[in-house]
Amino acid sequence: MISNELSQxxxxxxxxxxxxxxxxxxxxxxxxxxxxxxxTCGDDLTVQVDISPQKVIEKVAYTGSGCTISQASASMMTDAIQGQTLAVAAQAAKSFSDMALGKPVAAADLATLQDAKILSNIMQFPTRIKCATLAWWALQNILARYNF
Structure with a gap:
């Protein structure tokens, strides 16, 4: 019964x-x-960040459309990384990708993901992994340009 309540x-x-x-x-x-x-399913996202000279994500936002999972994940991602340093954001993006692929993730890294950690079972639905990770991959593309 508890698992049904948690699932809901x-x-x-x-x-x-x-x-x-x-x-x-x-x-x-x-x-x-x-x-x-x-x-595959038509998700289309643009992630924007305003990075301070101290390498902190001062503001983050996204635009676009897509399935419920992609939109929810993008919303969760923005909550998790706003106000974080680029290094913390990069670790969060890596942790989310690892989690979505069923790889082990440290408890401290899961805590950084905030609400996004509830998507940990997404690997059970292979067609939804890309939906869930799209915003996080966009973030990784941005961070790569800053060597993170």
Whole structure:
């Protein structure tokens, strides 16, 4: 019974992020952006970041459309990385990708993911992995340009 209750809570959290997304919309000022598409199901996301001289993500936002999982994951990602250093954001992106692929992730790294850690069972649905990781891969593309 507890697993059914948890499953329902997770579904509700995913739907809440998808229907009431955090940080969705274009930034008026940004220092970098990345655009990715998932041609399998039509997800289309652009992630924008405003990075301070101290290498902190001051603001993050995303635009685009897609399935519930991609939109919820993008919302969760923005919550997890806003205000973080590029190094912390890079570790979070790596941890999320590892988690989505079923690789082990340290408990401390899972904590950094905040709500996004509820997507840990996504690897059970291989067609949804790209949906869940799209925003995180866009973030990784941005961070790579800063050597992270």
């Amino acid at each position: 809570l997770y579904r509700e959290m995913i739907l809440d992020h998808a229907n009431h997304p955090h940080h969705k919309g274009a930034l008026a000022h940004y220092t970098d952006q990345a655009h990715l598409q998932n041609t």
